[in-house]
Structures are given as structure tokens and as C-alpha cells.
Amino acid sequence: MRERFGHSLDTHSVDMTETHSVAVVGAGFSGTILVAHLLRRSRGSLRIYLINKSGRLARGVAYGTRSSRHVLNVPAGRMSAFAEDESDFLRFAQRRDPGTVGGTFVPRHLYGDYLEHILLSAQSESARGTVLSHVADEVLSIDELPDEGTAIVNLAHGAPLAVNRVVIAAGNYAPTPPPLADTRYLTDSRFIADPWKPKALDAVVGDQPVVIIGTGLTMVDVALELAARGHTGGMTAISRRGLLPQPHRHGTSPPSYGHLPPDLIATAPTASDYLRAVRRHARKLEREGIDWREVVASLRPVTPRLWRALPDAEKSRFLRHLRPYWEVHRHRMAPELWAALHELVAAGTLQLVAARLTSVEPAEDSLRVSFRRRERAQSETVSVSAVINCTGPESDVRRLKDPLVRDLLSRGLASCDAAGLGIRVDDAYRVIGSTGAPSPVLSLTGPLLKGEFWEATAVPELRVHAARLAERLASELA
Ligand SMILES: Cc1cc2nc3c(=O)[nH]c(=O)nc-3n(C[C@H](O)[C@H](O)[C@H](O)COP(=O)(O)OP(=O)(O)OC[C@H]3O[C@@H](n4cnc5c(N)ncnc54)[C@H](O)[C@@H]3O)c2cc1C
Numbered sequence: 001m002r003e004r005f006g007h008s009l010d011t012h013s014v015d016m017t018e019t020h021s022v023a024v025v026g027a028g029f030s031g032t033i034l035v036a037h038l039l040r041r042s043r044g045s046l047r048i049y050l051i052n053k054s055g056r057l058a059r060g061v062a063y064g065t066r067s068s069r070h071v072l073n074v075p076a077g078r079m080s081a082f083a084e085d086e087s088d089f090l091r092f093a094q095r096r097d098p099g100t101v102g103g104t105f106v107p108r109h110l111y112g113d114y115l116e117h118i119l120l121s122a123q124s125e126s127a128r129g130t131v132l133s134h135v136a137d138e139v140l141s142i143d144e145l146p147d148e149g150t151a152i153v154n155l156a157h158g159a160p161l162a163v164n165r166v167v168i169a170a171g172n173y174a175p176t177p178p179p180l181a182d183t184r185y186l187t188d189s190r191f192i193a194d195p196w197k198p199k200a201l202d203a204v205v206g207d208q209p210v211v212i213i214g215t216g217l218t219m220v221d222v223a224l225e226l227a228a229r230g231h232t233g234g235m236t237a238i239s240r241r242g243l244l245p246q247p248h249r250h251g252t253s254p255p256s257y258g259h260l261p262p263d264l265i266a267t268a269p270t271a272s273d274y275l276r277a278v279r280r281h282a283r284k285l286e287r288e289g290i291d292w293r294e295v296v297a298s299l300r301p302v303t304p305r306l307w308r309a310l311p312d313a314e315k316s317r318f319l320r321h322l323r324p325y326w327e328v329h330r331h332r333m334a335p336e337l338w339a340a341l342h343e344l345v346a347a348g349t350l351q352l353v354a355a356r357l358t359s360v361e362p363a364e365d366s367l368r369v370s371f372r373r374r375e376r377a378q379s380e381t382v383s384v385s386a387v388i389n390c391t392g393p394e395s396d397v398r399r400l401k402d403p404l405v406r407d408l409l410s411r412g413l414a415s416c417d418a419a420g421l422g423i424r425v426d427d428a429y430r431v432i433g434s435t436g437a438p439s440p441v442l443s444l445t446g447p448l449l450k451g452e453f454w455e456a457t458a459v460p461e462l463r464v465h466a467a468r469l470a471e472r473l474a475s476e477l478a
Contacts, residue, residue, distance in 0.1 A: 019045045019129070020477040021163040023153045025139045025404070027052035028060020029459060030446035030466050031169035032115045033081050035132065037470030039122040044129030046477055049161055051153070053138035056112070058119050061172050061196045061393075063112035069224050070108045071334050073217060073245075074458055075254040077102025079111060081118055083464050089114055102253040105334035135161075141407040142166055144441055151441045165473055168408075168423070168431070168444045169466075172393035173400055178213060178357055185360040185387065190367050192388045195222050201229070201388075208233040208385030211360075211369045215239040215352055218390040220333055223350050224340055235350045236382060237390075238371055242354030243328045247338035248293065255297035259285060265302065269309040271318035296329050300455055307454035312418045319419055331457070355380075360387055395450065396420040413442065417451030425452055429469045445469050 022038065024031045027050050035050050050057070055064045072079060080088040092114045093100040100106060123132050138156040145151060153161040174194040177186055185191045192200050195218060204210055204226060212219050215237045223235055249255070261281035267273045278299070282292040299306075310318065318326075333341075344350035355371040358379055362368075366383035373380070397405055398420040405423075408414035412434030414423045423444050425431055430438035445465045449456040456462065 019047050021047040021049070022165040022167065022473060022477060023049040023051060023161055023163045024167045024169055025051050026169035026171050026446065027057045028169065028171045029062065029115060030171060030462050032058040032119050033463060033466040034167060034169060034445060034470050036118050036122040037467055038474055039126040039130060039132060041470065041474035042127055042130040043478065044127045047131045047133065049133050049135050049163065051135040051137055051139055057134060058115035059112040063108050063115065065108050067225060068107045069228055070221055071105045071337065072108055072111060073331065073333055074460065075103045075248065076100055076106050078254040079459050081115065081459065081463050083467065092117065103251040105336065140403045142413065142442065144413060144439060146440050149440060164441065164477060166442050167469065168442065168448070169446045170404065170448065171446045173402060174394065175389050175391045176394045176399055177389055178391065180359055182359055182361060184362050185367060188362045188367065190386045191360065192386060195388050195390055201225060203386065204231065205385045206231050206233065209382065210235050210386045210388060211382065211384045212237040212388045212390050213357060214390035214392060215242055215244055216327065216390065216392050217245050217331060217333060218392050220245065220337055220341055222388055222390050223344060224337065227344055227349060233385065236353055237350060238353045238355050238357055240354065240356060241324055242352050243324055244352065245328045246332045247335045248332045249291050250335050255294050257298045257301055259290065259294040260298040260302060261295065269311065270314050271310065271322055274306060275322060300460065303455035304453035315419055397422060397448065413439065419451065422448040422451030425449065428472050429465065443469055443473070
């Protein structure tokens with residue numbers, strides 16, 4: 001597949017007079033799988049524009065890495081792009097390495113290869129008259145023409161595209177820098193605002209200390225990557241609670257979904273009642289020798305239902321008090337990464353600190369980072385050669401600087417949930433505007449569904465959303 005692609009119009013020649021069209025904004029997992037479903041379902045007379053502003057097709061931030069040290073945080077047996085064929089990815093991975101089993105955590109770039117393979121196969125097998133056009137450009141805004149059932153997609157560089165449907169699959173956004181009073185650090189080259197940008201870590205000096213902001217999965221990737229590059233300068237990772245993502249259990253197969261707390265669905269919809277029901281069940285199972293991770297895994301299929309039942313005040317209570325604990329138990333790391341990280345901690349190369357960051361001040365030869373440890377009145381200051389922002393993708397759409405999201409929200413074409421977790425959609429993934437009405441032309445899939453479902457981050461959920469949306473679009477555009 002072309003690494004950088006222009007406006008390539010391929011597949012089959014087509015008579016455009018009778019052709020319907022759909023523009024998919026974003027070619028990460030969600031956009032790619034949605035398009036694969038559309039290609040498979042189309043009987044012809046369909047033009048699909050797959051638009052991506054950066055990086056390679058079928059990768060996104062998650063699978064764009066080339067480092068083999070960056071492994072999936074979901075076992076291979078749970079990473080199929082198709083819910084109805086749970087071992088599709090496992091079979092693909094086994095063709096590369098026959099030793100792979102359902103519980104193996106394989107490199108993320110292999111998953112990018114898998115997505116590329118799915119897209120190419122779907123494209124080559126698509127019906128005559130179905131055209132896929134890859135567009136390397138950024139969508140800046142969308143104009144809806146609801147009466148005509150069309151939309152105009154405005155690009156940063158290319159000519160606007162007139163289409164019948166638009167799907168926003170714009171995915172994960174870069175982390176937001178911490179809100180500090182002195183903002184000079186934001187323009188200092190020693191502050192690495194987005195560690196996922198290509199070559200972002202190349203500026204880190206190997207024998208000089210660094211501060212990493214955040215102790216989640218992004219920190220894990222960055223710390224292990226720096227260590228593998230021979231970094232000897234010492235790393236201090238800081239977060240409010242200093243919580244590390246828990247490790248997955250060792251095993252040849254992924255956890256089952258069969259250990260849902262029996263009383264959970266009937267429990268009063270409050271954050272604390274949910275927590276109590278989950279804890280009670282996990283403790284009971286622990287006494288029977290069953291791992292707590294089985295309980296957390298079993299919550300996945302019912303999480304959207306539980307989330308939707310919570311009143312807004314309870315959702316914000318959950319986000320304020322329980323979210324950090326939820327994140328580290330739900331979004332875990334491969335056991336191999338856990339072991340490697342603890343080796344760094346034991347060797348004193350990595351220090352994990354529970355503290356509040358108070359300032360990052362540029363000095364001539366360093367960045368001076370001050371923080372106050374939990375339950376201590378005194379601040380500490382360290383001088384480092386770089387500060388790396390590993391706070392994870394920005395998850396409050398109201399804080400995003402992204403031109404497309406800002407445009408959609410400011411013109412009322414889209415609206416967000418009370419907590420700003422995502423963009424509101426109806427049950428058919430139609431974007432809900434500020435009037436409360438679902439759009440006839442704009443739809444959405446991917447992590448921006450978080451406000452509706454809470455659990456809309458990883459492949460096991462995103463594949464279902466992409467498939468359902470494709471089914472609806474395919475029948476509308478048939
Ligand atoms: C580092 C990392 C590792 C992860 N690891 C796993 C894992 O192991 N297993 C798992 O299940 N999940 C993992 N995830 C979760 C991840 O959210 C999903 O698996 C999935 O990759 C999300 O895909 P997406 O297509 O919805 O979004 P993204 O992958 O973010 O893709 C969105 C794409 O849209 C493009 N785009 C955005 N705006 C525009 C615009 N205006 N115009 C044009 N293009 C635009 C972006 O450039 C990007 O390529 C990981 C996430 C991250 C960040």
C-alpha cells in the first residue's frame with residue numbers, strides 16, 4: 001500500500017451519474033474497518049473516500065509504531081477486527097509466528113499489517129462499480145445540506161468533496177499539556193508535548209535525567225523505549241496518585257466474559273453501588289481461586305448499559321473519584337512489560353512518584369520541574385534535560401484544539417455529553433446537533449463514542465460499532 005497517498009482513485013471504473021458516496025474521516029482502526037465492511041457489502045455504484053491527515057493508512061496512533069517493544073495491551077485472541085470471527089487476528093498472527101496463542105501480546109505494528117491486509121483484501125474483492133479513493137488531507141469542516149441529503153467536506157489542501165454521507169472516525173487526540181501558571185515551557189523544545197509524534201523521543205539526551213508526566217500506558221511505552229535505547233540518565237514519572245496499570249494475568253487464552261457480578265444489573269445506578277457489587281464479587285471469586293481480572297473483563301459487554309443508567313451527577317462522581325482506579329484495572333499491560341518496568345524501578349533507572357506537578361520552568365541548561373508529593377507540604381525541584389507529556393489522549397472534547405471538532409461544535413452540527421467525553425449520537429450513530437436532532441448525513445464511530453458508551457476505547461468494542469454503522473450506511477446507500 002502506498003505510504004503517502006495523494007488523491008488516488010482506484011479499483012474499478014464507474015459511471016458516477018448513479019453513484020452514491022461516503023467520506024470517512026480518519027483511517028485508523030475504526031475508519032479502516034468501517035470501509036472494509038462497506039466494500040464487502042457494496043453491490044456497486046458506491047464511491048468511498050477514506051481521508052487521513054497523518055501517518056500511514058490503517059494504523060492511527062496505536063498501530064503506527066515501528067517499535068517491536070510496543071506490544072498490544074489486549075491479547076491476540078481478543079483482537080479480531082470481526083466480532084463474528086473471534087480468531088481472525090490470531091490466525092493472521094500465527095501465519096507470521098506459529099507460536100502465537102490466544103493469550104500472546106504481539107507487537108502493535110503487526111496489528112497495523114493486519115488492518116492493511118483487511119483493507120486491501122476487501123478492496124480487491126469489492127463489487128464492480130465500488131470505488132475506494134484514499135485522500136491524504138485534513139478535513140477542516142463539514143457543511144451539511146440536509147434537504148438534499150448531502151454534505152460538503154472541506155479539506156485543508158484539496159478541493160471540497162460533495163458526498164451523500166460523512167463518517168467521523170477521527171479517533172484519539174494528542175495529549176493536552178498540564179495547566180501550569182507559567183506557560184513558557186510549552187514553546188521550549190525540551191518539552192515533548194506528544195510522544196507519539198514520529199521521532200519525538202530522538203531529542204532526549206541519553207545520559208541526562210528526564211521527567212515523564214503520567215504513570216499510565218503511554219509512560220510504560222516511553223520508559224521502556226528510552227531504556228531500550230540505552231538511556232542512563234534516570235527517569236522520574238509523576239502522576240497525582242502514582243498508580244500503575246495492572247498487569248494482565250499470564251495465560252494461554254484471554255479472560256472469559258462469564259463472571260459478571262450476579263446482582264450488578266439490578267443494582268441502584270450509582271458509582272458507589274456499582275463499585276461495591278464488583279468488589280464483593282471479585283473477593284468471592286478470589287476465595288474460589290478465580291482471578292479478579294475475569295470480573296473486570298466480564299463487565300465489558302454490559303458497561304454501556306450500566307453507564308447509560310447512571311444519572312449525570314453519578315457519571316461525574318465516577319469520573320472524579322473512581323476513574324483513575326478504573327483505568328489501571330481495566331486498561332492493563334502485558335505481563336512481560338510489567339516485569340521489564342519493575343526491573344527499571346528495581347535498578348533505580350525509573351522512579352514512580354505520586355505528586356502534583358506545580359511548575360516546569362525553562363532555565364538555560366535545563367528544565368526545572370517542581371512537584372509536591374502526596375501528603376507533603378514541601379515542594380521538590382529537579383533539573384532535567386527533557387519533560388515528556390505522557391498524560392494520554394485528551395478525552396475532553398471541549399478542550400480540543402482540533403479544527404474539525406471545534407467547527408462542528410461551534411456551529412451546532414455536533415454536541416457533546418455533559419462530561420465532554422465525546423460527541424453525542426443516536427442509537428444508529430447519527431451525530432446529534434445542538435438542536436437535539438440527529439443528522440441525516442453525519443455519523444460517528446470510534447473513541448468519540450465514549451460519552452454514550454464509556455467503554456469505546458479498544459478493538460473488542462470499536463469493531464462492533466464500526467460493523468453496525470456500516471450495516472446501516474450500506475443499506476441507506478444501496
Ligand atoms: C498508543 C495506543 C495503544 C493502543 N493499544 C491498543 C491495543 O493494544 N488494543 C486495543 O484494543 N486498543 C488499543 N488502543 C486503543 C485505540 O483507541 C483503538 O484500538 C483504535 O486504534 C482506535 O482507532 P480509531 O481509528 O478510532 O482512532 P485513531 O487510531 O486515533 O485514528 C484516527 C485517524 O484519524 C485521523 N484524523 C483525525 N482527524 C482528522 C481530520 N480532521 N482529517 C483527516 N484525518 C483525521 C488521524 O490522523 C488518525 O490517523 C491503543 C491506543 C493508543 C493511543
